[in-house]
Amino acid sequence: MKPSTPSPSPWVLSERAALMNPSVLRELLKLTEQPGIISFAGGLPSPKTFPVAEFEQACARVLRDDAHAALQYAASEGYGPLRERVAAGLPWQVDPAQVLITTGSQQGLDLAAKVLIDTRSRILVETPTYLGALQAFAPMEPQVHSVASDEEGVDIAALRAAQAAGTPARFMYVLPNFQNPSGRTMSEARRAALSATAAELALPLLEDNPYGELWFDQPPPVPLTARDPAGCIYLGSFSKVLAPSLRLGYLVAPKEVFPKLLQAKQAADLHSPGFNQRVVAEVMKDGFLDRHVPRIRALYKSQRDVMLAALARHMPQEVSWNRPVGGMFLWARLPAGLDAAALLPKAVARGVAYVPGAAFYAGAPDARTLRLSFVTASAEEIERGVCALSAVIREHMV
Numbered sequence: 293m294k295p296s297t298p299s300p301s302p303w304v305l306s307e308r309a310a311l312m313n314p315s316v317l318r319e320l321l322k323l324t325e326q327p328g329i330i331s332f333a334g335g336l337p338s339p340k341t342f343p344v345a346e347f348e349q350a351c352a353r354v355l356r357d358d359a360h361a362a363l364q365y366a367a368s369e370g371y372g373p374l375r376e377r378v379a380a381g382l383p384w385q386v387d388p389a390q391v392l393i394t395t396g397s398q399q400g401l402d403l404a405a406k407v408l409i410d411t412r413s414r415i416l417v418e419t420p421t422y423l424g425a426l427q428a429f430a431p432m433e434p435q436v437h438s439v440a441s442d443e444e445g446v447d448i449a450a451l452r453a454a455q456a457a458g459t460p461a462r463f464m465y466v467l468p469n470f471q472n473p474s475g476r477t478m479s480e481a482r483r484a485a486l487s488a489t490a491a492e493l494a495l496p497l498l499e500d501n502p503y504g505e506l507w508f509d510q511p512p513p514v515p516l517t518a519r520d521p522a523g524c525i526y527l528g529s530f531s532k533v534l535a536p537s538l539r540l541g542y543l544v545a546p547k548e549v550f551p552k553l554l555q556a557k558q559a560a561d562l563h564s565p566g567f568n569q570r571v572v573a574e575v576m577k578d579g580f581l582d583r584h585v586p587r588i589r590a591l592y593k594s595q596r597d598v599m600l601a602a603l604a605r606h607m608p609q610e611v612s613w614n615r616p617v618g619g620m621f622l623w624a625r626l627p628a629g630l631d632a633a634a635l636l637p638k639a640v641a642r643g644v645a646y647v648p649g650a651a652f653y654a655g656a657p658d659a660r661t662l663r664l665s666f667v668t669a670s671a672e673e674i675e676r677g678v679c680a681l682s683a684v685i686r687e688h689m690v
């Protein structure tokens with residue numbers, strides 16, 4: 293039988309759909325997830341840190357004591373006791389009524405984008421910045437301005453110039469602690485300057501802090517939101533301290549924006565899973581995180597040290613890297629003339645993967661940068677992986 297000509301598709305996609313780019317990271321991860329590859333590419337917490345036994349007990353208790361409510365539709369704001377716990381755990385005065393439980397902090401980014409960005413609104417981001425935030429903002433069609441940043445964080449003179457150069461930005465998106473991708477932490481002095489400058493310029497801040505608890509030697513300086521709660525929306529997450537599959541995070545917003553964020557949340561998914569919220573509240577009671585998080589810190593710190601030692605031992609001296617004081621990522625820079633994206637297939641062929649840094653730039657990328665996660669590979673894999681990567685870099689140096 294002759295195949296019939298396919299009829300034209302009835303589906304007309306919105307212009308907005310064209311702005312929803314596939315995550316370069318997820319595409320890359322497919323390449324790096326081949327068997328036998330040592331991957332420094334993923335942004336995944338170490339599964340060794342998931343408190344499986346505590347979850348097992350908490351799930352059983354929730355089902356025994358509160359099953360009907362836990363399995364029912366629930367309030368969009370979130371489960372009351374969890375909101376209270378979140379508010380009580382933050383280092384500034386937070387009314388639980390200002391806490392919205394979200395489906396991961398990624399949803400917080402999406403809701404903030406919907407509520408704050410009009411087509412062609414200007415927004416400011418750091419250089420580099422979190423790719424997932426750029427993805428969440430893109431469908432709202434903002435003009436994204438990448439503000440120059442150094443190892444201490446946002447360059448204040450560049451921020452002033454950016455605000456003076458065009459229509460005032462709706463907000464600046466900032467990641468002060470152990471940034472994804474660069475691993476850097478904003479210094480106390482820079483936070484004070486950013487907070488004062490943002491207030492002076494009437495520039496709201498969207499502060500994203502999923503890694504803040506994962507410090508190695510000392511806690512980072514207090515969040516920007518603690519300095520000016522009325523001028524900031526704060527995003528937090530349970531993904532890195534408990535487990536990412538819970539898909540639970542939260543935002544804290546000033547009273548004048550909270551109702552709109554809540555309405556956006558209602559439209560998006562009615563509420564975050566009530567069962568998961570109760571399980572997390574149950575796991576967290578009796579100060580569990582105070583015992584659990586130090587174990588994550590110790591593991592990640594030792595992993596970072598293994599990677600730093602391996603880099604020092606193997607890398608050519610033309611390669612540079614930083615020394616993150618928390619979190620999951622280290623940021624490195626290849627010698628002049630090398631491009632991290634072009635080098636990746638060659639590294640994968642040698643059995644090691646990383647994420648080229650270019651994807652994390654809203655403006656002109658630095659093609660020599662790359663992100664290395666030090667938390668999922670074992671110490672022995674880190675040593676072998678860094679050794680293989682150094683060999684590939686040496687071979688391609690001019």
Ligand SMILES: Cc1ncc(COP(=O)(O)O)c(C=O)c1O
Nearest residue numbers: 335396397398422472529531541
């Ligand atoms: C900077 C940053 N923000 C937000 C997220 C989203 O986290 P989640 O939705 O799991 O809370 C991530 C995830 O890796 C991240 O790195």
